[in-house]
Amino acid sequence: MKKFDKERVLLAVAGPVIALVAAIALTSVVLLASGKSPFEPYSLMLQQATYSDVQVLIINQASLYYLAALAVAIGFRMNLFNIGVDGQxxxxxxxxxxxxxxIA
Incomplete structure (x- = not known):
């Protein structure tokens, strides 16, 4: 059994967290530059995420990308590079x- 590697877990978590913070910062700058409040869209997103029909829509749309990511991961394991998975x-x-x- 492999030993728990704290540094590896930290690096695995740091990437998505940094990407999320960068995305929020960049969109906030764009909203501020256009004269809009950056807090209103974020609060609306959090409010909408509590509705069950929105949650189902998120899961339905995310499942497509999970399947595409799985296809890319399988390709990478075979040392193949494929960036056209979504179109395929x-x-x-x-x-x-x-x-x-x-047929029907």
């Missing part, structure tokens, strides 16, 4: 709909 997924979904309508 959408094309496959469209073709599935076309085939489904012709």
């Amino acid at each position: 997924y959408r094309l496959a979904a469209m073709m599935t709909a076309v085939v489904g309508t012709h």
